[in-house]
Amino acid sequence: MVKFYDREFSSRLLIGTALYPSPKIMQDAIRASGSQIVTVSLRRESAGGKTGDAFWSLIRELDVTVLPNTAGCKTVREAVTTAKLARELFGTPWVKLEVIADNDTLQPDVVGLVEAATILIKDGFEVFPYCTDDLGVALRLVDAGCKVVMPWAAPIGSAKGIVNRDGLRLLRDRLPDITLVVDAGLGAPSHAAQALELGYDAVLLNTAIAKADDPVAMANAFRLGVEAGRTAYQAGLMEARDFASPSTPVVGTPFWHAVS
Amino acid sequence: MRVTINGEAREIVATRIDALLNELEYEGSHFAIALNFDVLPKSRWAETHLKAGDEIEIITPRQGG
Numbered sequence: 001m002v003k004f005y006d007r008e009f010s011s012r013l014l015i016g017t018a019l020y021p022s023p024k025i026m027q028d029a030i031r032a033s034g035s036q037i038v039t040v041s042l043r044r045e046s047a048g049g050k051t052g053d054a055f056w057s058l059i060r061e062l063d064v065t066v067l068p069n070t071a072g073c074k075t076v077r078e079a080v081t082t083a084k085l086a087r088e089l090f091g092t093p094w095v096k097l098e099v100i101a102d103n104d105t106l107q108p109d110v111v112g113l114v115e116a117a118t119i120l121i122k123d124g125f126e127v128f129p130y131c132t133d134d135l136g137v138a139l140r141l142v143d144a145g146c147k148v149v150m151p152w153a154a155p156i157g158s159a160k161g162i163v164n165r166d167g168l169r170l171l172r173d174r175l176p177d178i179t180l181v182v183d184a185g186l187g188a189p190s191h192a193a194q195a196l197e198l199g200y201d202a203v204l205l206n207t208a209i210a211k212a213d214d215p216v217a218m219a220n221a222f223r224l225g226v227e228a229g230r231t232a233y234q235a236g237l238m239e240a241r242d243f244a245s246p247s248t249p250v251v252g253t254p255f256w257h258a259v260s
Numbered sequence: 261m262r263v264t265i266n267g268e269a270r271e272i273v274a275t276r277i278d279a280l281l282n283e284l285e286y287e288g289s290h291f292a293i294a295l296n297f298d299v300l301p302k303s304r305w306a307e308t309h310l311k312a313g314d315e316i317e318i319i320t321p322r323q324g325g
Contacts (some may be wrong), residue, residue: 016323016324016325017323017324017325018323018324018325019323019325020323026323039324039325040321040322040323040324041321041322041323041324041325042292042319042320042321042322042324043319043320043322044266044267044317044318044319044320045266045286045288045291045318045319045320046266047284047285047286048284048285048286048287049286049288049320050287050288051320051322052288052290052291052319052320052321052322053288053289053290053320055320055321055322055323056290056320056321059321068321068324069324069325071324071325077297081294081297081298081299084294084299085292085294085299085317085319086292087299088292088299088301088302089290089291089292089319089320089321090321156325205325206325207325
């Protein structure tokens, strides 16, 4: 089981709800992923519009826990207000906190992130901060009261997989009691498996599933990748080494010592 | 009176939030509203008076990653 604040879940795959070819495929992909937590956003509704209601009824049919995000927020003020709107709208203290520094890379503004997290936690929120793999930032987020930290693997939607493996490993080593989620940049189920093999508690992704040729099949593949990675972590992976070590026994090799 | 709704300047007649939603013909049921960057709980929509220059954000759930 994986713990997010005071709640426990069996699935270690958190999934986004955007970019699918159709609402039906979104629902089928989420079901195939086995995810119990889905991310959603908040957007302006135009007059007479019912887009929000239609989307919300699709999500409610899935019987999943909702994690609202503050995607697109560039300032602490925007992010804090968006989080409060999410709490009002979804009735949850959870928020995936994003404060974005740069439009092209969607790199988190880690200074603003720590500030916004501090404000929100004092106000009773349970914050899931989207951050980089910087240990100093992660420590500040934990100091602020975050019990979940979500470093990126690579920029959002880039599908590059884990760019800074050593950085992610260091976070795991230094924050053994924090729920760590690799959020963003994963492109393949093998990337998700690598995150779990490093001891990460879960992964969060969207684009790699939603933009696959067959999102439902890919959701299933990611489910299996996460399970494989977690099982491997629990089984205990061997350390890499520089020289070969024969797996076949040497003693009794035919003609052994026969050549002078 | 002139206010800003979802980033656009609008001329409105309504003087309270619930009346404003009617005036703009909002039909859905899942909204959250921010008035001048503060969340306005649904329980206060009927009693909150609007004034010229107010900035109103009308927000609903949407797809997200």
